[in-house]
Amino acid sequence: MHRTGELYGQYKTLEQQKETASLGMWIFLVQEILFFGGIFLAYSINRHLYPTAFGIGGNMLSLPLGFANTVVLIASSFTMAMSVWSAQTSKKQLVPIFLILTLILGCVFLGVKVKEYKDKFDHHLIPGHGFDITYCSKNPAACHLEGKDLADELKEIKEGVEVEGGETALNAHAQLYFSLYFGMTGLHALHMVVGAGLLLWLILEARKGRFDANYNTPVENIGLYWHFVDIVWIFLFPLLYLINRHLA
Amino acid sequence: MSATTTAASEHQLPREHYLNATYGIRSWLLTTDHKRIALLYLASVTFFFFVGGIFATLIRVHLLTPNGLLVTPETYNKLFTMHGVAMIFFFLIPSIPAVLGNFLIPIMIGAKDLAFPKVNLLSWYIYLIGGSFVLYSFGTGGLDTGWTFYTPLSSIYSNSAVTPAVIGIFINGFSSILTGLNFLVTVHTMRAPGMTWFRLPLFVWAHYATSLIMILGTPVIAITLLLAGLERMFHFGFFNPIYGGDPILFQHLFWFYSHPAVYIMILPAMGVISEIIPTFTRKPIFGYSFIAASSIGIAVIGFIVWAHHMFLTGEATYAAIAFSFLSYLVAVPSAVKVFNWTASLYKGSVSYDTPMLYALGFIGLFTIGGLTGLFLACLGLDIHLHDTYFVIAHFHYIMVGGAVMGYVGGLHFWWPKITGRLYPEFLARAAAIILFIGFNLTFFPQFILGGLGMPRRYHNYPPEFQVLNVMSTAGASILALGYLLPMVYLTWSMRYGKIAGPNPWPATGLEWKTDSPPLTENFHETPIVDWEPYDFVHRPDLGLAGAKAPGKLAPAHGDD
Amino acid sequence: MSENGHHVVSPKLYAAILAALLAGTWITVQAAKIDLGRWNIVLALLIATIKMTLVILFFMHGKYSPKRTQLVIISGFFWLAIMLGLTMTDYSTRPAPEPGRSANPPVSAIYRA
Numbered sequence: 010m011h012r013t014g015e016l017y018g019q020y021k022t023l024e025q026q027k028e029t030a031s032l033g034m035w036i037f038l039v040q041e042i043l044f045f046g047g048i049f050l051a052y053s054i055n056r057h058l059y060p061t062a063f064g065i066g067g068n069m070l071s072l073p074l075g076f077a078n079t080v081v082l083i084a085s086s087f088t089m090a091m092s093v094w095s096a097q098t099s100k101k102q103l104v105p106i107f108l109i110l111t112l113i114l115g116c117v118f119l120g121v122k123v124k125e126y127k128d129k130f131d132h133h134l135i136p137g138h139g140f141d142i143t144y145c146s147k148n149p150a151a152c153h154l155e156g157k158d159l160a161d162e163l164k165e166i167k168e169g170v171e172v173e174g175g176e177t178a179l180n181a182h183a184q185l186y187f188s189l190y191f192g193m194t195g196l197h198a199l200h201m202v203v204g205a206g207l208l209l210w211l212i213l214e215a216r217k218g219r220f221d222a223n224y225n226t227p228v229e230n231i232g233l234y235w236h237f238v239d240i241v242w243i244f245l246f247p248l249l250y251l252i253n254r255h256l257a
Numbered sequence: 258m259s260a261t262t263t264a265a266s267e268h269q270l271p272r273e274h275y276l277n278a279t280y281g282i283r284s285w286l287l288t289t290d291h292k293r294i295a296l297l298y299l300a301s302v303t304f305f306f307f308v309g310g311i312f313a314t315l316i317r318v319h320l321l322t323p324n325g326l327l328v329t330p331e332t333y334n335k336l337f338t339m340h341g342v343a344m345i346f347f348f349l350i351p352s353i354p355a356v357l358g359n360f361l362i363p364i365m366i367g368a369k370d371l372a373f374p375k376v377n378l379l380s381w382y383i384y385l386i387g388g389s390f391v392l393y394s395f396g397t398g399g400l401d402t403g404w405t406f407y408t409p410l411s412s413i414y415s416n417s418a419v420t421p422a423v424i425g426i427f428i429n430g431f432s433s434i435l436t437g438l439n440f441l442v443t444v445h446t447m448r449a450p451g452m453t454w455f456r457l458p459l460f461v462w463a464h465y466a467t468s469l470i471m472i473l474g475t476p477v478i479a480i481t482l483l484l485a486g487l488e489r490m491f492h493f494g495f496f497n498p499i500y501g502g503d504p505i506l507f508q509h510l511f512w513f514y515s516h517p518a519v520y521i522m523i524l525p526a527m528g529v530i531s532e533i534i535p536t537f538t539r540k541p542i543f544g545y546s547f548i549a550a551s552s553i554g555i556a557v558i559g560f561i562v563w564a565h566h567m568f569l570t571g572e573a574t575y576a577a578i579a580f581s582f583l584s585y586l587v588a589v590p591s592a593v594k595v596f597n598w599t600a601s602l603y604k605g606s607v608s609y610d611t612p613m614l615y616a617l618g619f620i621g622l623f624t625i626g627g628l629t630g631l632f633l634a635c636l637g638l639d640i641h642l643h644d645t646y647f648v649i650a651h652f653h654y655i656m657v658g659g660a661v662m663g664y665v666g667g668l669h670f671w672w673p674k675i676t677g678r679l680y681p682e683f684l685a686r687a688a689a690i691i692l693f694i695g696f697n698l699t700f701f702p703q704f705i706l707g708g709l710g711m712p713r714r715y716h717n718y719p720p721e722f723q724v725l726n727v728m729s730t731a732g733a734s735i736l737a738l739g740y741l742l743p744m745v746y747l748t749w750s751m752r753y754g755k756i757a758g759p760n761p762w763p764a765t766g767l768e769w770k771t772d773s774p775p776l777t778e779n780f781h782e783t784p785i786v787d788w789e790p791y792d793f794v795h796r797p798d799l800g801l802a803g804a805k806a807p808g809k810l811a812p813a814h815g816d817d
Numbered sequence: 818m819s820e821n822g823h824h825v826v827s828p829k830l831y832a833a834i835l836a837a838l839l840a841g842t843w844i845t846v847q848a849a850k851i852d853l854g855r856w857n858i859v860l861a862l863l864i865a866t867i868k869m870t871l872v873i874l875f876f877m878h879g880k881y882s883p884k885r886t887q888l889v890i891i892s893g894f895f896w897l898a899i900m901l902g903l904t905m906t907d908y909s910t911r912p913a914p915e916p917g918r919s920a921n922p923p924v925s926a927i928y929r930a
Contacts, residue, residue, distance in 0.1 A: 036889060053901060054905075097825045243869055243872070244865050255852040
């Protein structure tokens with residue numbers, strides 16, 4: 010990577026070098042669109058085939074946590090954009106501050122995801138042996154739902170069993186939903202971990218005062234990557250968390 | 258290598274060039290010079306060509322008898338699978354772009370290197386890591402799912418080493434993506450002054466189009482294999498009918514990449530042919546802008562035909578009709594190229610040097626392969642021809658008769674530039690002819706076998722097909738000789754070949770203005786381009802002034 | 818204001834976009850709680866697309882990028898549309914699976930030994 014704003018051998022001007030880096034990152038992001046696109050296609054087809062099971066599965070997710078995570082990630086995009094602005098206007102001390110805020114918000118997101126995954130494990134919603142979409146409705150205590158009115162959830166499941174043709178079928182199709190849930194959010198989380206690593210490197214460089222109006226290419230380009238990861242979540246949230254929310 | 262000359266040669270090797278600029282294994286394994294990386298790839302893809310070739314040999318030997326007694330049916334499944342995986346992902350897809358593209362693109366556009374030289378080296382290492390996983394898979398029980406990895410066989414029921422293979426191909430995909438990224442950015446931002454888009458050599462256009470496909474298609478196979486791997490490892494049910502998943506969904510995702518992938522394999526070869534033909538007809542290529550546009554056309558239309566691989570596996574009939582129509586459409590830009598190459602021969606001063614023999618062979622064999630693709634695009638015919646040897650013959654005509662001949666022809670054409678030496682011409686021409694004969698003897702009978710109904714991927718066949726199978730195997734042995742000969746004499750020529758000089762053919766590209774072999778930085782000073790491509794008229798430096806080219810030479814601006 | 822020819826977006830604009838994105842998130846959650854039948858997904862995707870567009874145009878400086886970059890971005894989405902759209906031509910012209918098609922599968926068939 011560039012250590013300072015020095016010109017690398019194969020380039021003739023700094024402008025060419027910067028333009029090249031930017032184009033490279035955008036093309037990389039296009040490739041990522043197609044990468045995530047494949048699993049979005051799998052999701053679309055399976056939801057098209059089994060809308061009821063997907064609705065039930067979606068309602069097993071925690072809406073407050075999903076909403077909170079969406080807010081956190083959008084805020085982190087804001088702080089990331091602000092760090093680019095700080096670099097562009099040569100406010101060198103602000104650059105690492107905004108980057109650190111971005112990293113913290115990213116870590117909050119990942120922490121919430123860990124909690125969500127753990128909840129899925131406790132509620133028997135990990136695909137494989139022991140998957141049971143009706144577990145929480147049959148064992149409210151185990152899912153910290155004691156005392157809550159589960160009439161809506163029970164009705165939803167009962168209708169789901171009817172539409173899908175049996176509890177086994179409902180479970181099979183709900184497993185499809187959760188396979189996609191873990192696949193999509195897992196892939197997204199992996200990208201966030203990579204992003205966090207990149208941010209860490211960026212923070213270390215920014216603290217040395219490396220980025221200013223003359224040279225801020227890494228901040229911009231890693232920013233592009235971070236915004237892309239945010240955009241993926243902007244779509245994941247409604248697709249996974251907001252399916253049949255009028256029912257539960 | 259000192260500047261020794263043979264008695265008849267008036268050329269000397271340049272004192273300093275990219276091969277002798279630095280010494281030692283670290284200077285090769287940690288190089289960022291695109292030319293050295295090209296040679297690293299040359300070694301690796303040749304290795305995988307051998308691997309795939311050995312499996313091919315075993316297949317053809319097994320098929321000498323109707324109840325093949327060489328291997329068990331289960332092993333036979335592994336043979337054709339591993340042949341396909343090795344050849345497609347580790348030889349055909351990287352071959353021309355990673356070897357010739359890497360070497361030539363910066364020089365052809367007047368740049369010192371690619372836009373991202375370290376990423377280029379990273380691409381090679383990623384290729385090796387992916388290849389290692391696949392070799393591990395081959396060595397620990399092999400793979401029997403077909404290179405197409407259809408689910409649920411690959412994701413649930415197969416007992417072969419699917420997981421490491423899928424990981425290896427996944428990783429290798431990123432090598433492809435990074436190479437494509439590098440080429441795209443390089444062509445956009447690193448061209449020398451005066452090198453406008455329509456002065457670019459057609460080889461560069463071809464690789465630009467190829468890179469588009471690499472970027473847009475490869476990530477889809479990556480996610481597809483990831484999903485199949487997750488299904489295999491964690492019983493996620495995406496493609497499993499028992500969970501309500503759909504195996505056809507896998508096929509959609511798989512072929513969305515794998516059909517454009519075949520254009521990744523053929524477009525660079527077409528680029529090679531577009532460079533060879535003008536050189537050995539001593540006149541500009543006919544229809545430059547049509548050939549350039551058709552490269553982009555193939556790349557784009559190639560993305561909307563994928564489900565023609567699924568006509569018989571359960572897709573909707575309406576979809577099949579749409580994809581059949583689109584598949585006929587994709588033949589058009591390819592045909593445009595064939596017509597333009599053929600027209601380029603008219604009134605040219607044709608010489609039959611080895612690269613030209615490969616190019617002419619390519620035109621004929623690619624045409625046959627392409628036309629038979631139209632047979633398969635027809636829904637009614639495909640009912641009979643799907644999964645028969647007709648399909649195998651079709652794609653081998655294009656992949657071997659087309660892509661591999663383009664690769665070997667290109668290696669010969671640019672060998673003097675890469676090594677500074679010439680190969681022995683007589684032996685080379687003989688090898689080209691042997692290859693051509695062997696190829697046709699191997700694969701033409703397979704069209705007939707397919708038409709008669711012999712299924713593909715079967716370890717045995719009815720006795721009445723034996724004669725054609727024996728013919729095919731005999732042809733394969735001749736084909737093998739056609740490949741072995743260049744490996745021997747090209748290697749020999751690196752030490753003992755005649756010194757080539759900068760422009761032995763002569764040809765008009767920017768690469769032929771540099772030394773052979775070139776400097777590490779390619780040019781002594783940045784060239785400024787003010788001539789049109791394939792312009793033989795306004796180039797006194799080519800030494801063709803005395804040679805009167807018969808027929809009309811096109812004016813400086815090309816012919817359009 | 819621009820530095821070295823590159824457009825600098827003001828923090829005020831960034832804050833406005835942030836507010837718009839947060840508002841969009843709140844709206845999409847509220848909209849999901851109303852039963853609009855098959856229009857729920859359409860509305861949700863529409864809101865998500867608007868949010869994405871704001872991020873690309875302003876946070877990622879898409880609005881201020883050279884035409885080439887804009888073409889790169891559009892091509893990515895165009896190709897995604899090809900993949901999603903053409904695949905749907907298959908699924909939308911085939912009958913949906915019957916309910917109960919995968920009911921009561923034997924457990925041993927689901928999990929490999």
